[in-house]
Amino acid sequence: MTLALGCIADDYTGASDLANTLTRQGLRTVQTIGVPADDLALPEVDAVVVSLKSRSIAADQAVAKARAAEQWLRGRGATHVLFKICSTFDSTDQGNIGPVMDALRADAGDAMVLVTPAFPETGRTVYQGHLFVGASPLNESPLKDHPLNPMLDPNLVRVLARQSHTKISLADLSVIAQGPAALRKHLDDLATRGIGAVVADAVFERDLETIGAVALAHRVSVGASGLGLGLARALVGAGRIELNQVEAFDRESIGGFAACLVGSCSRATLAQVADAERSMPVLRLDPSAIVAGDGEAQRAAEWAIARIADGPVLIASSGTPDQVAAVQAKFGRVAAGHAIEQVMADIAVRLVESGVRRLVIAGGETSGAVVDRLAIPGFLVGPEIAAGVPVLRAVGACGSGMLLALKSGNFGGPRFFTDALGLMS
Numbered sequence: 001m002t003l004a005l006g007c008i009a010d011d012y013t014g015a016s017d018l019a020n021t022l023t024r025q026g027l028r029t030v031q032t033i034g035v036p037a038d039d040l041a042l043p044e045v046d047a048v049v050v051s052l053k054s055r056s057i058a059a060d061q062a063v064a065k066a067r068a069a070e071q072w073l074r075g076r077g078a079t080h081v082l083f084k085i086c087s088t089f090d091s092t093d094q095g096n097i098g099p100v101m102d103a104l105r106a107d108a109g110d111a112m113v114l115v116t117p118a119f120p121e122t123g124r125t126v127y128q129g130h131l132f133v134g135a136s137p138l139n140e141s142p143l144k145d146h147p148l149n150p151m152l153d154p155n156l157v158r159v160l161a162r163q164s165h166t167k168i169s170l171a172d173l174s175v176i177a178q179g180p181a182a183l184r185k186h187l188d189d190l191a192t193r194g195i196g197a198v199v200a201d202a203v204f205e206r207d208l209e210t211i212g213a214v215a216l217a218h219r220v221s222v223g224a225s226g227l228g229l230g231l232a233r234a235l236v237g238a239g240r241i242e243l244n245q246v247e248a249f250d251r252e253s254i255g256g257f258a259a260c261l262v263g264s265c266s267r268a269t270l271a272q273v274a275d276a277e278r279s280m281p282v283l284r285l286d287p288s289a290i291v292a293g294d295g296e297a298q299r300a301a302e303w304a305i306a307r308i309a310d311g312p313v314l315i316a317s318s319g320t321p322d323q324v325a326a327v328q329a330k331f332g333r334v335a336a337g338h339a340i341e342q343v344m345a346d347i348a349v350r351l352v353e354s355g356v357r358r359l360v361i362a363g364g365e366t367s368g369a370v371v372d373r374l375a376i377p378g379f380l381v382g383p384e385i386a387a388g389v390p391v392l393r394a395v396g397a398c399g400s401g402m403l404l405a406l407k408s409g410n411f412g413g414p415r416f417f418t419d420a421l422g423l424m425s
């Protein structure tokens, strides 16, 4: 297998979003959980997205994990490696995007790294280095209240400069709009001034095509699915990919019971849970009881198992920003998040033991905890439920025969959970 593109994603929902984008652009793509074991049988693919649960961990640990993934990808022939971050940049001043970028840049020997989280299909655009979520600057969007990575500064040149040892600058839209040659010249000029990474504006997909075409000549880039789209189109345009069928697995019905586990507290997910209450039983967990270790996992699993034979169920820990703040004030941000994720994983194990084969999980960290506990080694990409969220089929012995959807907290329309289950038969 010689990879046309290697990718390292900093969480599992983000990885499935990127795998979805690459697949839709005609690249045969597989998502692996961590660096794959040597004995994991992978199909012949153009791109591998190695998923890490590294978005919210210490920089030195994230760097070590990213380097291991990079080595594996380079060993399979990847000349370009995309470090996939969130389209809302989810990374505080203590975050690790800058340190991982610095390390990958050093390993690759690149003079310049292009960085853009723009993903216009989901409303994420970058202008003058400022990230917008729909019409709102990042710091006025719901991301200001993210439970783990609250985003308070929309200027990504500043945010990245606070995390990185590399000198950061901007490629603004007036440069990007002139196309690849102008962007190359701009980067060359900046490199002579000691700049080593550039936040690139992007509002439309054509901007990402320009950025992708230029980035492909480098060995490393940093961005969200929009940059994946730009790189994929550049690979196809360069004749380095044979266009493939967009779905990598057959749609044979899988059966078994279905359940949704929701740990995201995003505004979009809160509305989706409220909507799901109209079509399936919903259990709202008590986060304080979870963190206090009061048997919430056991109670929730029993509640679900008593109902799943009659149809899908949904279990949510999600709270409003005020409720999340109250739990965090009592138990601490990291401890609360971790305890809730682990209870979701406990519940998932019980559900799978009871015959659940179709699992929808909302939230990146939540998905990471559940998929890790189920020991699923990787996924093939199936039909798209919503922008950035595909149906996934588990590969490998653990979890084989299961369908999952890993939903980024912010993605999906109001009826996401019923939409997802409708495509996961």
Ligand SMILES: Nc1ncnc2c1ncn2[C@@H]1O[C@H](COP(=O)(O)OP(=O)(O)O)[C@@H](O)[C@H]1O
Binding pocket: 013, 147, 148, 263, 264, 265, 266, 287, 317, 318, 319, 323, 324, 325, 327, 328, 336, 337, 338, 339, 340, 341, 362, 363, 364, 365, 366, 367, 407, 408, 409, 410
């Ligand atoms: N009610 C709650 N109070 C505090 N933290 C919560 C609550 N419910 C979930 N969490 C935690 O919030 C975090 C949500 O992150 P994540 O699953 O990545 O969602 P998203 O995709 O929206 O970022 C997780 O660590 C989760 O355990």
Ligand SMILES: O=C(O)[C@@H](O)C(=O)COP(=O)(O)O
Binding pocket: 011, 013, 014, 015, 017, 018, 085, 086, 087, 088, 090, 119, 224, 225, 363, 364, 365, 388, 407, 408, 409, 410
């Ligand atoms: O780029 C994105 O927005 C997503 O792919 C993503 O990374 C999702 O992260 P979570 O919102 O934490 O699930």
